[in-house]
Amino acid sequence: MFDHHYHDDDGKQSSSKLIWRIINGIGCLFFLFAAFVNLNDHDWYLWVTIYVCTACFLAIELFDYRSSSIVIIYMNAFVFCIIIAFGCHFLFKYQYENTNNSDSMKIHFLHDEEGRELSGLALASSWLFLILLNRLIHFNYRLSFVFVACGLFLTLIPVGMWSVCFVSDDWRQRFPQSKKELLLAGPFGLGSWLAGVEFVDRNNRQRASETMSHIMKNIQSKSLRLWIFPEGTRNTSEKFLPFKLGAFRLAIEAQVPIVPIVFSSYKPIYNADKSNNSYYWRPGCVTIHCLEPISTTGMTLDNDLQRLTEMTQKNMFNAYLTIQTTVNDEKKGK
Numbered sequence: 001m002f003d004h005h006y007h008d009d010d011g012k013q014s015s016s017k018l019i020w021r022i023i024n025g026i027g028c029l030f031f032l033f034a035a036f037v038n039l040n041d042h043d044w045y046l047w048v049t050i051y052v053c054t055a056c057f058l059a060i061e062l063f064d065y066r067s068s069s070i071v072i073i074y075m076n077a078f079v080f081c082i083i084i085a086f087g088c089h090f091l092f093k094y095q096y097e098n099t100n101n102s103d104s105m106k107i108h109f110l111h112d113e114e115g116r117e118l119s120g121l122a123l124a125s126s127w128l129f130l131i132l133l134n135r136l137i138h139f140n141y142r143l144s145f146v147f148v149a150c151g152l153f154l155t156l157i158p159v160g161m162w163s164v165c166f167v168s169d170d171w172r173q174r175f176p177q178s179k180k181e182l183l184l185a186g187p188f189g190l191g192s193w194l195a196g197v198e199f200v201d202r203n204n205r206q207r208a209s210e211t212m213s214h215i216m217k218n219i220q221s222k223s224l225r226l227w228i229f230p231e232g233t234r235n236t237s238e239k240f241l242p243f244k245l246g247a248f249r250l251a252i253e254a255q256v257p258i259v260p261i262v263f264s265s266y267k268p269i270y271n272a273d274k275s276n277n278s279y280y281w282r283p284g285c286v287t288i289h290c291l292e293p294i295s296t297t298g299m300t301l302d303n304d305l306q307r308l309t310e311m312t313q314k315n316m317f318n319a320y321l322t323i324q325t326t327v328n329d330e331k332k333g334k
Contacts, residue, residue, distance in 0.1 A: 016148060020134075021062050023151035027127055028058035030155070034120060047117060053077060054124040061131050074132040081125040126154055200246075212246060216254045226250070230313070238265070240317050248309045252301055257293040258308075260316045264288075264323040287323040291315055 035051035038044050057077065060070065130150050180199040201207040215226060228250075230243040251258050269284035294312060296304075 016145070017064070019148050020151060021064060023148065023155055024058045024061040024131070026155050027151070028055045028062060031055035031058065031124065031127075038117075047120070050081065050121065050124055054127055057128060057131060061134070071132070071135045074128060074135060078125060078128040078132055081121060081128060123154065123157060130154065212250055216250055236267075240313060240320075243309050243313045245305060245309055248305055248312065249301060251296045252299045252305060252308065255296055255299075257295050258312060259293045260291040260312055260319070262289045262291065262316050262319045262323065264320070264325045266325060268325045268327050282327055284325055284327040286325050289319050289323050291319055 031051045031054045035048045035055065038047040038051065041047065054077075057074065130147065134147055180201045182197075183199055200211050226247075228247040230247050231241040232244045233241070235241050248258070264287040266286060269282045269286075271278055271280050294308070294315075296308065299305075299308060
């Protein structure tokens, strides 16, 4: 009986260690991605070093490498991050106070680049401290759930704070609308939901109507701006598909202006048709043309809905004919 209990605990500990290693692997990938994102920053050498080093330590946990010297390295790395965080705190505090004392709009702590970097540094320090404790205490079944729970929490922080860190107040005032099916598009669907995209169930008229009514109330009460793709679906032809009436109905009901925005065709730089071996993706520049706003003040659904839709489509198509996408010269013909 004693042996059975011993082997049972041993199996549970093995399962806990496996979960712990998986969590560290996810954290390793996150910090590698964070290092890649920071390559274009002016102070890339500092943050890339911190994120890559943290990723390397997480990789050590992933492969369960054991050495007494690793504990000392973890301790030095943790202290280094704390010192950097201490200095960054005062730099950010000084800049944040200057920004709030000016006439510019107040910013959220995580909407500023330095704030995001400081948060990333705090996240890296937390990971290093957690795995340092793991090395000092030695991973065992009695404490495994604590490390696993803390690791899961640290892993979910970047996902949970996406809408705060990377969705600015300016974006929150301009949110796009999309079909509900995009919610199932993996990371893109999750990112869209966190970014505040309004999803419409096109297969349920009642739910779609309720969603549009909710959007209209937000537009009127919070002065929000809504992005709508009037064709309702992707279009690869050179002519516009008939515009859906929902956007124009909403504009008339809310009595808000329409700002038509036209993009040039991406065909010169991108073609996804692989059937005839013509697939290509070239660097280039897409032209965006913002037309004059169209006022809906005084318009009614009975008298102006169809006319407004047709007029907007005509103006946008005429603008579409005047703009084009340019391809980088060195990549033409490839």
